[in-house]
Amino acid sequence: MVDAAIIGAGPAGLSAAIDLTLLEKRFLWFGSPSEKVARSEKIANYPGLGLLSGAELSRRFAEHAAQLGIEPANKLVTNIMAMDGKYMLLAENEVYEARTVLLATGAVAAKGLPGEQEYLGRGVSYCATCDGYFYRGKRIAVICASPRYEHEAAYLAGLAGETFFWPAYKDCTLSAEGMTRLDSPITAVTGGLKVSAVTLADGRSLPVDGVFCLRSAVAPAVLLPALAMDGPHITVDRQCRTNLPGCFAAGDCTGRPYQIAKAVGEGNVAAHAMVEYLAQNE
Ligand SMILES: Cc1cc2nc3c(=O)[nH]c(=O)nc-3n(C[C@H](O)[C@H](O)[C@H](O)COP(=O)(O)OP(=O)(O)OC[C@H]3O[C@@H](n4cnc5c(N)ncnc54)[C@H](O)[C@@H]3O)c2cc1C
Numbered sequence: 513m514v515d516a517a518i519i520g521a522g523p524a525g526l527s528a529a530i531d532l533t534l535l536e537k538r539f540l541w542f543g544s545p546s547e548k549v550a551r552s553e554k555i556a557n558y559p560g561l562g563l564l565s566g567a568e569l570s571r572r573f574a575e576h577a578a579q580l581g582i583e584p585a586n587k588l589v590t591n592i593m594a595m596d597g598k599y600m601l602l603a604e605n606e607v608y609e610a611r612t613v614l615l616a617t618g619a620v621a622a623k624g625l626p627g628e629q630e631y632l633g634r635g636v637s638y639c640a641t642c643d644g645y646f647y648r649g650k651r652i653a654v655i656c657a658s659p660r661y662e663h664e665a666a667y668l669a670g671l672a673g674e675t676f677f678w679p680a681y682k683d684c685t686l687s688a689e690g691m692t693r694l695d696s697p698i699t700a701v702t703g704g705l706k707v708s709a710v711t712l713a714d715g716r717s718l719p720v721d722g723v724f725c726l727r728s729a730v731a732p733a734v735l736l737p738a739l740a741m742d743g744p745h746i747t748v749d750r751q752c753r754t755n756l757p758g759c760f761a762a763g764d765c766t767g768r769p770y771q772i773a774k775a776v777g778e779g780n781v782a783a784h785a786m787v788e789y790l791a792q793n794e
Contacts, residue, residue, distance in 0.1 A: 513609045514538040516786055517601055519592075519735075520616030521584035522546030523772045524763025526573050527779025528614050528786075533580045535787050540601075540608055541584040544728055545570055547658060548618065548764075549772065558772055569772075588728070590638050592736045594756055597793065605642045611793070612758045612786045615736075615746060616779060619764035620729045625655075627701030628725065629734050635707025635722045638730060640664035643722075649673045650721040653710045655680060655698055661726035662686045668724055676710070676718055698723075732765060742767070752782035758793070760786055 516532055518525045521543030532539045549555075552566030561569070577583060591602040592613060601608045628636055637643035644667060653676040656665045662684070669675040669688035678694045679686065687693070696714040701707055701723050709717045732739055732746050740747040740755035745767040752760045762778035764770045 513598060513611060514540055515610065515790055516540070516612045516614060517542070517589075517599065517608060517610035518584075518614045518616060519543060519589045519601075520614075520618060520763065520765075522549060522616060522618055522763060522775060523573070524618075524765075524775035524779040524782075525584070525614070525616035526577060527776040528616060528762060528783040529577065529582055529584070529779075530580060531780055531783035532786070533582055535783065537787060537790070540610060541582065542587050542589050542601075542603055543584045543616075544586050544660070545574065545584075546618065547660070547728065549573070555772065588638055588730065589735065590632075590730055594736075594738065594759070597758070599758065604639050612760065612789055614752075614779075614782050614786065615732055615739075615754070615759070615761040615765055616763045616775075616782075617729050617732060617735075617765045619744065619770055620731045624725065624731050624734060625698065625700055627703070627707075628723075629731075631701050631703060631707045631723070632734065634705065635703060635720075636701055637722065637724050638727070640668050640724055640726065643724075644668050644671050647672050647722045651719065652676070652722045652724060653698060653718065653720045654678070654724045654726065656684075656686075657681070657725075657727040659684070660728070664726050665691075665724075676720065732761070750781075751785040751788075752778055753785060753789075758789060760789075 515537040516539040518541045550570045587603040589603045593600045599613045651674045652672045669691040675691045696712040700711040746761040760782040762782040763775035
């Protein structure tokens with residue numbers, strides 16, 4: 513079992529990963545490089561770097577990680593369970609164990625869509641490759657948060673009998689056989705014991721067997737329901753400790769201001785607090 517699992521590869525997760533490496537801890541690291549950083553046109557308030565583009569800062573972040581020989585696993589963590597002084601994490605159908613967890617997941621809507629949390633595992637899925645097979649020939653809805661996931665949406669459309677597709681971004685050109693592009697956002701997931709429909713903003717209800725939410729993040733309250741939250745933010749103390757022993761949080765997910773310097777600072781604080789926790793709980 514490793515000392516720590518970091519969930520998130522944005523500035524907060526990277527900062528913690530750097531410190532845990534320098535402090536010689538064994539850790540798992542999940543996430544994809546921050547789209548928020550990459551999308552920033554100009555960053556002018558990160559000390560020491562002057563004015564630079566988000567793309568350039570992303571490149572430097574990746575370079576720093578590579579210099580230390582660390583790289584995040586591009587996997588979405590979909591569930592975390594606290595168990596007898598350790599944490600079990602589920603990422604793309606694989607289970608991992610760590611003594612501590614750092615949530616550095618960025619700012620995410622508190623619980624996703626209405627019905628999303630309730631039907632997770634009962635028709636709602638975050639992983640096309642893990643669960644797509646079960647929807648062969650069926651009718652599904654796909655919510656795609658970024659062009660990064662279009663290949664997964666296309667894969668699902670190839671398996672399903674009928675796919676209702678909602679790209680939550682502009683200028684999407686994806687099309688596939690059996691895929692209907694929605695012109696109104698999906699606003700809720702509904703059903704009985706299992707998912708049976710999605711509701712659209714225009715009031716329509718479309719019958720479906722499954723809903724795939726293709727995003728780079730999962731809301732903290734979905735990941736770890738026992739977590740104390742203040743609205744969409746995880747409640748932490750000044751050591752970035754959450755209400756759950758051994759579970760820490762850093763960056764945008766703990767609250768405003770949503771800034772790189774704050775995320776990096778909290779990642780550093782959290783890493784040190786995790787090391788202290790590990791020493792106290794040998
Ligand atoms: C357009 C724009 C411009 C900005 N300009 C500036 C600026 O000029 N200066 C400034 O200081 N800030 C700026 N910001 C804000 C800044 O980008 C954020 O504050 C910062 O990226 C937060 O870092 P973070 O690590 O907390 O979260 P994020 O950068 O959001 O990273 C979150 C990470 O968590 C991962 N993740 C989430 N859930 C999971 C999961 N379940 N499993 C695996 N991985 C997961 C994601 O893949 C991602 O790697 C800007 C933001 C935007 C959108």
